[in-house]
Amino acid sequence: MRTFLERVVVAIGALEKGNPRDWLNDGRPDATQLSRLWGATVSASVRDAAWTIAQQRAETPKSVLSRVLKKKGARFLRQVCESRQWSTARSGEDLVRIVAERVTFDEAKALEA
Missing domain, CATH: 1.10.720 (Transcription Termination Factor Rho, Rna-binding Domain; Chain A, Domain 1)
Known part of the structure; x- marks a missing residue:
């Protein structure tokens, strides 16, 4: 069973790249959009932790x-x-x-x- 943090990492992968509604100006995903995707509040600190994990996994x-x-x-x-x-x-x-x-x-x- 996935943890909430892991589900947020997956949600980040579901965001539309290049869609300004999904992303902040600094390139991080919008926590409000992530909250809408999961129907649960995603805090900025959880978003940042999930974003770090998502970036590490995307590295090649x-x-x-x-x-x-x-x-x-x-x-x-x-x-x-x-x-x-x-x-x-x-x-x-x-x-x-x-x-x-x-x-x-x-x-x-x-x-x-």
Whole structure:
């Protein structure tokens, strides 16, 4: 049986992406909308806890490496490829794809650190 927090995580997944009615300006889900979906009050603190869980579950090596690209640049990812004798590419997004296909989630997180 799912906990209330777990049900809120599921409700977040049911919200329509890009619908301003469902999301706050800062990108978090609207607690009022979540309350309407479940017919029970979802407090801001429960919403925030569920949002953190939902974001963690949505992370993939590719999403982590996209952040690495923004923070450390294409040169860093190119060096990762070269040090492991993987093919390289010109665009940063291609480098993200190449590395994401070859590393685990934990390895991607280590590159982010």
